[in-house]
Structure formats: C-alpha cells, structure tokens
Amino acid sequence: MTPATAPRPVPRLIATDLDGTLLRDDKTVSERTVAALAAAEEAGIEVFFVTGRPARWMHVVSEHVHGHGLAICANGAAVVDLRDGGRVLTVHPLERPTALAVVQALRAVAPGVSFGVETTVGFHHEPVYPRMQAYDPGMIVAVAEKLLEEPPGGGAPVVKLLAHHSELAPDAFLGLAREAAGELASLTRSSPSALLEISAPGVSKASTLARCCAERGISAAEVVAFGDMPNDVEMLTWAGTSYAMGNAHPDVFAAAGRLTAANNDDGVAVVIERILHDLPDT
CATH class of the missing domain: 3.40.50.1000 (HAD superfamily/HAD-like)
Structure with missing residues (x-):
C-alpha cells in the first residue's frame, strides 16, 4: 500500500x-x-x-x-x-491442444464437469452446460473434446475455455482445478456459481x-x-x-x-x- x-x-x-x-x-x-x-x-x-x-x-x-x-x-x-x-x-489465444489437456485434467479430478468454448467467432457448449444469457444461448456440441481437436487451418482462435460444476463450491472447484491444471493454463473465476474461466498461460x-x-x-x-x-x-x-x-x-x-x-x-x-x-x- x-x-x-x-x-x-x-x-x-x-x-x-x-x-x-x-x-x-x-x-x-x-x-x-x-x-x-x-x-x-x-x-x-x-x-x-x-x-x-x-x-x-x-x-x-x-x-x-x-x-x-x-x-x-x-x-x-x-x-x-x-x-x-x-x-x-x-x-492471446488458448491453443487447442492445451485446452484439450485442461479438459482431460478436469474431467479426471471433477467428474460431472461440463465445458463451454469461447472463440473469436462464437460460443459452443456441451448439452448440460448452463445457459448464462437467455439472449445468447450458443451452439450445442456433444463433447468439448471434439470441438477442441485441431481443425484444418487451425480454426478460430480459442479465447476462453469455461468449466462448470453443479455440485462443487466455487472456490473449492477453483482450487481443485488449479492443482490439476494450473501448470497448463491460467484459471480464475468471476461468477457466483462454480464456473471457471480458463485462458492461455500468463494471460x-x-x-x-x-x-x-x-x-x-x-x-x-x-x-x-x-x-x-x-x-x-x-x-x-x-x-x-x-x-x-x-x-x-x-x-x-x-x-x-x-x-x-x-x-x-x-x-x-x-x-x-x-x-x-x-x-x-x-
């Protein structure tokens, strides 16, 4: 101070x-x-x-x-x-292979987690991922892993990966996720619910x-x-x-x-x- x-x-x-x-x-x-x-x-x-x-x-x-x-x-x-x-x-994108590794790490330590993927051109999420804004529902995908596979030409840059858990307390989920994937990416939260926001390392x-x-x-x-x-x-x-x-x-x-x-x-x-x-x- x-x-x-x-x-x-x-x-x-x-x-x-x-x-x-x-x-x-x-x-x-x-x-x-x-x-x-x-x-x-x-x-x-x-x-x-x-x-x-x-x-x-x-x-x-x-x-x-x-x-x-x-x-x-x-x-x-x-x-x-x-x-x-x-x-x-x-x-400052989150590279898709890194995002995929984060998804796999969080699925291992927090069964029941669901994911959304924010790119520069739109938002996709798994079926059980909660809709945050009624006017912006995004597009549903079967599983985030398929969306995060490297497409031809690289696809639109991923700016943020989101992870939601319906049972864990928000801070507990963040602590667990940082232990599991903190070396892969930057993890934080801003929602009152157990919703994590994941960016590229150092971002x-x-x-x-x-x-x-x-x-x-x-x-x-x-x-x-x-x-x-x-x-x-x-x-x-x-x-x-x-x-x-x-x-x-x-x-x-x-x-x-x-x-x-x-x-x-x-x-x-x-x-x-x-x-x-x-x-x-x-």
Missing part, C-alpha cells in the same frame, strides 16, 4: 471491471457513473473496461466508451474496438492491461483499478492504486490497497469524483 507521506502520481488511466463493479446488479450503468466516466475522459484520464465478458456482451457499456473506444475482454485474451462492433484487434487482465499501458507510455503507478472477483486480483495487484468494491470477494479485499462503496452504491463513481476533485489546477 502506498505510504501516506508519499505523493501519488496523477492518474492517467482508470481500469474497471464491469459485473459487480461498474455495473449495478441489474446490469445497468447509473447516471452518476456515466457522468463520472465522461468527466474523467474530459479531464484527460483514459478509461478502460477490463472484463471477463466476451466482446458480444459489451453492449451494456459500448455507448459509454470515449476517446479510444477500446476494451479488454475475456480476462485479457482479447482487445476489442467497441466503436467497430466489438471487432477483435488483438488476441490475465493485468498482463494485457500492462501491454496497453506500455503502448501509451503509462506506468502502473499512474493506473487506478477497480474490481470485485478473483479474476481481478492480478490487475489490482499490478495497478499503482487499486480499489476493492464493498461487495468484493475476500481475495479481492486482500489484494486491493483501498476500499470503495459497493457496485449498487456507485463505488467507482465515488472514487472518480474524488480523483477529479483532487486534480492539480492547470
């Missing part, structure tokens, strides 16, 4: 998670938050949405992107242009945010980050200033340097307003 006597750099970029953080529980962005985001950009502070969501689920905030129009999706596996229909600009919100910041000449010390779930931990640890939401998972409380109000109480906007108030006069 930053010592109280050390002057903090003026923030140049705000990185915020969406679900449980920027968004209220009803998946809306409050008028107060919309105004705060616009004011931050007007003051010259870039805002990046950094989420586990795929690009096609970014409609909830696409109209609130200012300036650059970019967002980091799928826990860092993709950078997309929200001004161009969510077009994928860069991707996280933090790794891709760091690249985006480096391209802009922005240091970690100049970043303010917000999050609420385990998939935010690396980002909150990397950022110079980080906030756990009042509704955050215990691991996030431990990783963040500071605490703000819950998502339903506009915790992100509260901090942005304070940042803007404290900006030095120019």
Whole structure:
C-alpha cells in the first residue's frame, strides 16, 4: 500500500471491471457513473473496461466508451474496438491442444464437469452446460473434446475455455482445478456459481492491461483499478492504486490497497469524483 507521506502520481488511466463493479446488479450503468466516466475522459484520464465478458456482451457499456473506444475482454485474451462492433484487434489465444489437456485434467479430478468454448467467432457448449444469457444461448456440441481437436487451418482462435460444476463450491472447484491444471493454463473465476474461466498461460487482465499501458507510455503507478472477483486480483495487484468494491470477494479485499462503496452504491463513481476533485489546477 502506498505510504501516506508519499505523493501519488496523477492518474492517467482508470481500469474497471464491469459485473459487480461498474455495473449495478441489474446490469445497468447509473447516471452518476456515466457522468463520472465522461468527466474523467474530459479531464484527460483514459478509461478502460477490463472484463471477463466476451466482446458480444459489451453492449451494456459500448455507448459509454470515449476517446479510444477500446476494451479488454475475456480476462485479457482479447482487445476489442467497441466503436467497430466489438471487432477483435488483438488476441492471446488458448491453443487447442492445451485446452484439450485442461479438459482431460478436469474431467479426471471433477467428474460431472461440463465445458463451454469461447472463440473469436462464437460460443459452443456441451448439452448440460448452463445457459448464462437467455439472449445468447450458443451452439450445442456433444463433447468439448471434439470441438477442441485441431481443425484444418487451425480454426478460430480459442479465447476462453469455461468449466462448470453443479455440485462443487466455487472456490473449492477453483482450487481443485488449479492443482490439476494450473501448470497448463491460467484459471480464475468471476461468477457466483462454480464456473471457471480458463485462458492461455500468463494471460490475465493485468498482463494485457500492462501491454496497453506500455503502448501509451503509462506506468502502473499512474493506473487506478477497480474490481470485485478473483479474476481481478492480478490487475489490482499490478495497478499503482487499486480499489476493492464493498461487495468484493475476500481475495479481492486482500489484494486491493483501498476500499470503495459497493457496485449498487456507485463505488467507482465515488472514487472518480474524488480523483477529479483532487486534480492539480492547470
């Protein structure tokens, strides 16, 4: 945590998670938050949405992107242009042989697990895998193993593998999965259910945010980050200033340097307003 006597750099970029953080529980962005985001950009502070969501689920905030129009999706596996229909600009794929090895490892330690496969062109899932969004059911496949076999030409890049278990507790499932497959891939979670999100080794919100910041000449010390779930931990640890939401998972409380109000109480906007108030006069 930053010592109280050390002057903090003026923030140049705000990185915020969406679900449980920027968004209220009803998946809306409050008028107060919309105004705060616009004011931050007007003051010259870039805002990046950094989420586990795929690009096609970014409609909830696409109209609130200012300036650059970019967002980091799928826990860092993709950078997309929200001004161009969510077009994928860069991707850090989970190679299919690696994804297949993860599937086999998890089936061995967690019988009853079901899988979904997120690619740059769509979503496929096994029959018993739960539908997360009624408006986006995806395409059903018999077994994930068949989908993950290397097709001619390589097929569309896999940005995320998802694993769901209907009986295990969420954190217990994550711990078990990391023991079984943590050397193969990056495993995390952001759902209140036992749903794991699996990316290529070394890929996280933090790794891709760091690249985006480096391209802009922005240091970690100049970043303010917000999050609420385990998939935010690396980002909150990397950022110079980080906030756990009042509704955050215990691991996030431990990783963040500071605490703000819950998502339903506009915790992100509260901090942005304070940042803007404290900006030095120019």
